[in-house]
Amino acid sequence: MTLFHLKASFAVFVGACCLLLTVQVGRLPKDEVPLISVERGVKMAAVALNPVDEILRKMTLKQKIGQMIQVDVNKLIDADNIDARASLNKPRVEALAKLGIGSLFNTPFSGWNGRNTWTPDEWRAVLNDIQVIFAENGALPVIYGIDTIHGANYVHGATLFPQPLAAASSFNVDLVYRMGVIEAKDSLAAGIPWVFSPVLGIAMHPKWSRNYETFGEDPHTVAQLGVAAIRGIQSNNRSAACMKHFIGYSNPTSGNDRADSVINDFELLNYYAPPFLAAISEAKVRTSMETYVSVNGEPVVASHKLLTDLLRIDMGFQGVLTTDENEIRQLVKEHHVASSYSDALYSVYNGTSIDMNMLSNLSDATTLTEDLVKQGLLTEARLDESVRRILELKYDLGLLSKPTAVYEPPTPVGSVEDQQEAKALADESIILLKNEPKLPVDAVNPKTALPIEDPHATIFLTGPLADTKAFLCGGWSIYWQGTDNSSLIPHGITIREGLTRSYDKLQYAKGVDVDGNPVENRTELLEKAAKSSYTIVVVGEAPYAEKNGDVDDLLLPEGQRKYVQELTAIKSTNVILVIVAGRPRLLGGITTHAAAVLLSFLPCEQGGQAFTDIITGHVNPSGRLPMTYPKSTGNVHLPYFHRVNTECRDSFKDCPMEWIFGSGLSYTSFDYRDVTLSRHNVTSSGSLEVSMVVKNTGLRAGKEVVLLFISQKVRRGAVPEVKLLKRFAKVSLQPQASTTVRFTLTAADWSYYQPQIGKGFKSVVEPGIFHIQIKHDTDCKKDLHLCKAFRVLDDQASS
Incomplete structure (x- = not known):
């Protein structure tokens, strides 16, 4: 509306x-x-x-400034009061109301006094009290926003979904859409209409601690899944998604969180911008959040080029743009490009189109902004632009017509149906990356190590993540930094619990902790492994978020790696390596002698059951890698779509990786045939259809992710990429069944954006030969049936 x-x-x-x-x-x-x-x-x-016009016309300068400020709700909470509603400090709320503050954000708990989350009823009661106090003081309703990364992670009892990087591994647009629907529903149940999600940065540095919040490294995948998530969040017409972090945050030069980014305009427009552009043009996203970092030495929060020329003019974004927390003040403290807070406010409001200033502490933001206007250094007309956008957002979400948190009786959170949706996504988030023949090899009826279908198989389960739900969830789970207390995770079971129910001869020992420190007698552990047909070892990371997740070395902790190496050295057991982490930790060769490898980028509360169902064979794995998994430190910062002239540390040709983008196996097999183009010559503004037949040639039902890449033989305007994903689809097939998959390609798929900002996006098509590659590992020199060439002609030429 x-x-x-x-x-x-x-x-x-x-x-x-x-x-x-x-x-x-x-x-x-x-x-x-x-x-x-x-x-x-x-x-x-x-x-x-x-x-909106009428309200804006009646507003005083102070009220306008107040609307442009977002305050941390913790400033309104008395930490020594366990009761949610009684903990609200009403005099402080009244003080904000008199300033006309426009928004509140954050979670009102940090683990103090034994509390961890508020129930939907508690949230609604507190937010209703806040709105009433604002109304009593003649103020407009506040809009409440909160980080909602993988479900309503700060609402007690709400379903926690796999983290976005795990969700991306599914390549299932429908499941991501439904995740968005449910996280918005559960947030609204708590009276929260503004969802700070999704993250649309492309994961360019595996060391970065926020990789798991993204949909991976590929621009097209991030765009499609981002659009699905936003459409899901906003489908109720009462919730606002917030695309973040605009722009360049996901390419830290050092890999450390909030490190500066160096990105040329070609890469900015062609790799980083497409997900945000799709969110605006296709999903009609209502809000955006800028990023902490500087790009090419210019802090994004003060960048006219990025926040006005690119976001507003070129992309046409008309929604509300908020800073990340304290970002304007960081121009003084962190970036050192402003001499005072007043100087920073002057730079941001005069130089960008930012609408809201997110603050952990209100301090003097209102008075300094008012002084700038009174001194003639900032026009009230500039404030009107932002306030209008804020009021329009509140109107669209119904806040102006119903100034309380209570729209209607809330729908339940954490329902069985919601958990089933999370389980479906967790199932498809798990990636089978290796599956060798089971030892000893049966010459008559050879079987792979997975699945383990014998309920009486002797199994030794070990590893630091085998008996925890909390570590399967990662950060932004109950608390900002996550938790090590699995009892706080509202639903689901651990991997140990799931496998114990499935196998009657399973033994368990932790072996090492998450830092790699031994916790049991190593000799006894290895003896248990040697006496078992299978050893399942679950390794990975402890939860973290943002700066707290910085690591000096991307290698999995040495103690974990050494333990796996000792287990795989035992020839009498089939070692199943299970990896759960928020980023691709380097493995140091531990996969070499493993019989099978499973990976998930934090499947969360349903992960224990999902891993169990895949190991037992009740679910056929269908996840695919949404980002490159590096093998060595020398080739860490290298996405699959790197330029063709990129030289690797130890190769002049291929860049050796642990696993390449799109990797993933199944318990069945799929065959591709009859790859056909509707035409082999196409005008630069034309289109063509690519079709193929995909058949399940195995004995199990399964799901296949069909990937279509394009590469350009010669490109004069910029060195071409090795390849770029342009389409994907996920198909489900019964044994021996087949289906025809069709993709329509247009000029947007063989053009690139000219590196100019502030003048509108200008697409360039260079006539020439392009190659279509089907599947992630296709070599066009060998797999001719999966590669097709077409020629792009000038528009004047005949097709």
Whole structure:
């Protein structure tokens, strides 16, 4: 719903609000307007046509400045009070209301006094009290925003989904859409309409601690899954998604969180921008958050080039743009490009289109901004631009017509149906990367190491992540940094619990902790492994978020690697290596002698059951790598779509990786045939259809991710990439069944954006030969049936 689709009931709400606030108006200073009432004298016809204009016209300078500020809710909470509603410090709320503060954010708990999350009812009660206090002081309703990374992770009992990088491993747009629907539903159940999600950065540095919050390294995949997530979040018409972090955050030069990024304009427009552009043009995302970092030495928060020229002019974004936490102040403290907070505010508001200043502490932000206007250093018209966007957002979400947290009775959170959706996504997030013949090899009826279908098989389960739900979830789970307390994770089971129910001869010992320190007698552990047909060892990382996840070395801790090496040295057991981490930790060769390898980038609460079902064979794995898994430190910062002239540390040709983008096996097999192009010559503005037949040639039902890449033989404007993914689809096939998959390609798929910013996106098509490659590991010199060439002609040439 937009401002031009205002319902007639708005007039009724105005009258009701006036009645509600009659006794409170007298408390306001003479020059203050009770904005929530829009004043009795306003003609209803005018209000019905354009309520935002009318509200904005009545606002004082102080009220406008207040709308542009977002305050951490922890400043309103008394930490020594366990009761949620009683913990609200109402005098502090009233002080913010008198300033007309526009938004609140964050989670109101940090583990103090034994609390960890609020129930939906507690959230709604507190937010309702806040809105009432604001209304009593003539202030507009606040809009509440919160980080919602993989479900409503700060709402007690809400379903926790796999982290986004795990979700991306599914390559299942429908499941990601439904994840968005549920996380918005559960947030609204708590009275929270603004969801700080999804992250649309492309994961360019495996060492970065926020990789698991992304949808991987590929621009097309991130764009498609980002669009799905946003459409899911905003499908109820009462929630706002927030695409973040605009732009370049995901390429830290050192791999450390918040390190600066160096990105040329060609790469910025052709790799980093497409997910954000798709979010705006296809998903109609309502809000955006800028990023902490500097790009090419310029802090993004103060960048006219990026936040005005690129985001507003070139991309056409018209929604609300907020800073990340304290970013304007960081121009003084972190970036050192401003001499004072006033100087920083001046630079940001005059140089960019930022609408909201996110603050952990209000401090003097309001008075300094007001001083800038009074000194003629900042125009009120500039503030009006931002306030209008904020009011339009609040109107679109129904906050102006219902200034409380309670829209209607909330739907339940954590339902069985919601958990089933999380389980489906967890199933498809798990990637089978290796599956060798089971030892000893049966010459008559050879079998692979997985699945283990014998419920009486002797199994030794070990490793630091084998008996934890918390470590399967990672950061942004109950707490910002996650938790090591699995009892706080509301649903699901551990891998140990799942496998214990499935196998009657399973033994368990932790072996080492997550840092690699031994916790049991090593000799006894190895003896247990030697006496077992299978040894399942689960390795990985402890939870972390942002800076706390920085590591000096991407290698998995030495103690974990050494333990796996000792286990794989035993010839009498089949070692199943299970990896659970938020990024691709270097493995140091431990996969070489493993019989099978499973990987998931944090499947969370349903991960224990999902791993169990895949190991037992009840679920056929279908995940695929959404980012390159490096093998050595020398080739870490190298996405699959690197330029053709990139030289690797130890090769002049291929860049050796542990596993390449798109890798993933199945318990069945798939055959591709009849790859056909509708034409082999196409005009630069034309289109063509690619079709192929995909057949399940195995004995099990399975799902296949069909990947279509394009490469350009010669490109004069910029060195071409090795290849770029342009389409993907996921198909489900019964044994021996087949289906025809069709993709339509257009000029956008063989063009690139000219490196110019602020003048609109200009696509360039260089006529020449292009190659289509089907599957992730296709070599066009060998797999001719999976490669097809076509020629792009000038528009004047015949097709």
